[in-house]
Amino acid sequence: MRAFQASELGSLAKFRIEDAGAPNPGQGQILVSVEATALGFVDQLVMRGLYQVKPPVPFVPGGEIVGTIIALGEGVTGFEAGQRIACWQFGGGLAEQAVAAAEHAVAVPDGLEPQIAAAALLDYLTAYYGLYDRGGLKPGQSLLVTGASGGVGSAAVQLASASAATVIGLASTDEKREFVSALGASRVIDYRDANWRDLLKREFPSGVDMVFDPVGGSLFQLCFRSLAKHGRHLVVGFASGDGIPSLPANLPLLKSGELVGVDARYLWESDPARVRQILTIVLELARSGQIRPRIARTFDLADAAEAVEFVTVSNRLGKVVVTP
Template sequence: MKALMCRAFGPISDLKLEDVADPAPGAGQVVIRVEAASINFPDALIVQGLYQFKPPLPFSPGAELAGTVHAVGEGVRHLKAGDRVIASTGHGGFAELCVADAARVAPLPAGMDFELGAAFVLTYGTSLHALQQIAKLQAGETLLVLGAAGGVGLAAIEIAKAMGARVIAAASTADKLALCKQLGADEVINYEEEDLRKRVDALTDGNGADVVYDPVGGRYSEVALRATAWRGRFLVVGFAAGEIPKLPLNLALLKERAILGVFWGDAVRRDPAQHLANMKQLAAWFAEGKVKPFISERVSLADAAHGIARMAARQVKGKVVVLPGI
């Protein structure tokens, strides 16, 4: 099979498309024929050795995918060859075939094609977990989303609206903000041209945002924390800007704010039943037309490394999908 391979941690440009042996499933695993996979920011980190965990070398990046079950390992009862599925694998998705733990594989939701399925699990799973289990976002509350035109940002907008919240989307360009409005944001802020804190204050009558969703880090995190309401919740989702901010803890004390970490991947491992419930909720919202991944680009396996590099440089909107068949 063909696969985009990482043979040493280093620059994204070192990734190469290679012919490698077809994988076989172990006990409790399946092999999936990949119809589509999507690029996520952790893909850029994992190949550079900068992510929370490091897969054994060599490996193929690609954390989420959709396809058909090709082979089933010992002990797997709920899946069979030919099943149309979605999966979150952590890595291995940028290949024609991918091994996945059966517990991390679910049926492709009704009415969803492979491309949408490949863009669904990680971003929507992360955002629902963050907003529902961690922040406990309530209907009528105000959510501020940083980096709102990225994959998890757009998912957060749609999910928050489905939960009955008001959404303020913050991003760096007019076209990104237009996309946020298209997907349901109530208000938008260009934080490259406007004072983020003053605009949040103006949009909330001086109260601040009840919840901040921050997948970006960098220089806007402290500003957003200062724009959080009394007993507001600040979600630490990721650091797409490349800088891990050092937040003054007195800002938490002054308004009894909570700074909360979000590590969806480990949450899935620790509580698979909650993950399953979340995916059922998301599938129901998809069927109702409340959530739908925004796919901005489709690329081949040969072009996937370039897509990862552009993701790392924050040059993409929504999701970029990799199609092994083109």
Template sequence: MRAVICKEFAPYQNLTVEEVEDPVAGPGQVVIDVKAAGVNFPDILLVEGKYQMKPPLPFTPGGEVSGTIASVGDGVQGFKAGDRVVAATLLNGFAEKVVTAANQVAPIPDSMPFDEAAALITTYATTIHALKQRAGLKSGETLVVLGAGGGVGTAACQLGKAYGARVIGCARGEDKLAAAKEAGADELVDYDGEDLKARLKELTEGKGADVVYDAVGGNYSEPAMRALGWGGRFLVIGFAAGDIPKMPLNLALLNSRDIRGVFWGAWAGQFPQENGQNMAELFELYVAGKIKPMVSASYPLDDVTKAFDDLMQRRVKGKVVLTA
């Protein structure tokens, strides 16, 4: 089979696509014929050695896949060859086949295309955990989404609306704002052309927002934090802007605001039952038409660097996927 190979921690342009041996399912494992694999910013950090974990070299990146079961190992129940599934693999997803633990696999609805399924796991699972378990978002509250035109941002807009929140989507430029609007944002803020704090205060009539969902970091975090009202919750999702902000802690004291970290992968490992319930809810919301992953482009494995370029150049509206 063919797979993307990272031989050294280096710029992602050094990745190669090579022939490797097909994986074999061990006890408790399944092999999946990969139809699509979601591409995420942490994949770039992994191959460049900038992530909080460093896999042994060489390795194949790719943490989320969709496809069909090719074979099952001893002791696996509930799956058979031909089943349509998604899987959170952490690694090895950018390949024609992948082996993974059966407890990391979930069936997908027959109505769900493989590219949308591959775009669901990381962004929507992170977001549902953020809004439910971390923020406790309630119907009628105001949710501010930074980076609202990207993968997790569009997921946050859709899930926020599904939970009955008023969603303010913040992004840079007309294309990203249009993606946020398509994802359900009620109000839009261009944080390159507007005073973010002042505009958020205006849109909330001085009350302030209830929840900020921040996947961007950089210069946008502090003004968004200052726009939170009493008891507001600031969700730390990631730092797509590249800079980790140094937040003045007095902002947490004022208005009794909370700063809450969101690390879905670690939480899912500790609470697999609750994570499974979240995933089941996501598929129910999809079938009900309340969420729909936005895929802006699909590339073959050979064009993995083009997919990463799309992310780095901020051309992605929603998600980009690789197809095997």
């Protein structure tokens, strides 16, 4: 079995395609023939040893996996050989075969392409959990999305638009703004414009109901200031790379507002049943065409190193997917 792996973390150059022993499913596990694995920014952080969790080595990256079941481990029920499943886990996908925990696996609806299913996993799980479980977004409310052309930002734009919210996206270039508009945003604003908050205020004089923020950085406080009374600011990540922003404590008081953390990894660890529910909803939305995860480029497993590098391209629009 071919696998893209390394015996130590710290550099992308340490990872290469190697012949690895075929894995065996243990208690509660499923063995799948991998059909597609989606990659995100966090994958290369893990490979470099820069993520807060360090996996055991040898390590195979890629945790957004879709494949067909080959074998079931002891105690697994509800699945059968030949069935296509999807799961998100901590690595293992950049290989011809992968082992997954049955408690984290969901069936892929008939008619949904494996590449699209893989691209709909982590980003859409995070966005859905943030918008609805943590944020309580309702139809007709207004939502401001930072990094709206990025993976989790674009997922939030599509999910919120599909549920009849009014979505305002922030994006930096004409290409990105066109991309976000095509996803369903009602309005897309160039946040590099010094007067972007004035443009927002013209349409939403009282402020927006919610901010979905995977960027942080210099936009963080400005977005919180753009909230309406009783608004919620969802803290999803810090993709700006400018460190962890801070917020004067008087602002939540003045807004009667909430700062709400969104940690999909904690949900995965603490409530796998809810993760399965959300992924089942997301995959059905993708099958029905109500959302359509965008794929920037698909790579063969032999080009996995190039795929990981492509994840870091700043002007990339859409998900990176690897197929064996």
